[in-house]
Ligand SMILES: Nc1ncnc2c1ncn2[C@@H]1O[C@H](COP(=O)(O)OP(=O)(O)OP(=O)(O)O)[C@@H](O)[C@H]1O
């Protein structure tokens with residue numbers, strides 16, 4: 001099988017198991033993003049793919065070859081780290097071509113590849129500059145260029161954008177997505193930033209404590225999170241979780257929260273009916289609140305607003321719903337004043353329900 005395949009890969013440091021058992025198939029040409037909180041094992045997994053870290057068990061295949069015990073050089077990979085070290089005494093072009101020169105690549109071939117990479121990364125005007133005369137974002141692009149001139153089978157990125165400011169991060173996200181399109185290579189990218197994951201990935205791998213929680217397209221993990229961890233990790237601001245109950249009232253299943261009731265969404269009817277009376281956790285995404293009912297699925301909810309934050313096209317509300325703290329992101333027009341207490345609407349077709357004990361989605 002081509003692509004990158006991890007089979008029952010595990011990693012322990014002494015008695016501490018960091019990755020208990022991880023299996024994943026990454027298709028050739030795919031852009032896969034590993035995301036999860038600090039310490040969950042993202043870098044460890046990436047470094048095992050790169051061969052910078054030995055596996056404690058299992059095996060790894062790249063491009064159909066078992067590389068479990070192969071050295072990094074033999075894996076046809078290129079890696080970009082968070083902290084990149086450019087050679088300060090070399091200009092941009094020389095930094096980018098360093099590995100090729102070391103490998104004895106012919107001069108005209110080097111020049112051609114550096115030109116292609118520089119064009120792609122919009123670095124052509126800077127080729128003769130030294131790193132100290134570049135901005136942080138330009139330096140990061142040089143680091144990226146240094147790996148793409150090598151044209152590896154698979155590119156590995158470990159939080160390459162985390163040193164950049166918000167605006168640059170966002171434009172580099174776009175550039176990386178474009179780069180992936182142009183190069184058409186397998187890319188594995190590690191971040192703890194769910195926005196990076198959502199915007200760039202073909203598929204997202206969400207990890208917690210060394211375990212894969214869910215693998216899916218951005219749309220899948222956002223719309224159908226498998227558990228409360230994924231539900232609250234993906235999406236910004238975070239989904240609010242509230243304790244609730246399913247109750248069977250004369251054959252009609254209702255969702256009851258503290259101090260409010262909501263109709264059961266159609267898509268969950270069959271699953272809720274299997275066990276209608278039980279403790280659940282309700283999940284409400286901030287963006288599914290609105291100032292007016294847009295469809296018949298919108299149910300009225302009365303909010304006591306503690307703080308309203310103006311964020312442009314929306315306002316974020318820290319509010320109470322039936323005595324429970326929730327977050328709402330309500331779209332408003334350009335002339336709107338800060339929102340206050342009152343009647344709002346929630347799109348019940350987008351309500352999430354989880355089993356309170358197992359935390360799994362219904
Ligand atoms: N050489 C090591 N010896 C012992 N424990 C280690 C070693 N390297 C990493 N760990 C542990 O393995 C776990 C996973 O680390 P890893 O660097 O993969 O996390 P991460 O998901 O990349 O986190 P971050 O988002 O902070 O970079 C952590 O608990 C870390 O302390």
Ligand SMILES: [Mg+2]
Nearest residue numbers: 042043044158
């Ligand atoms: Mg890391």
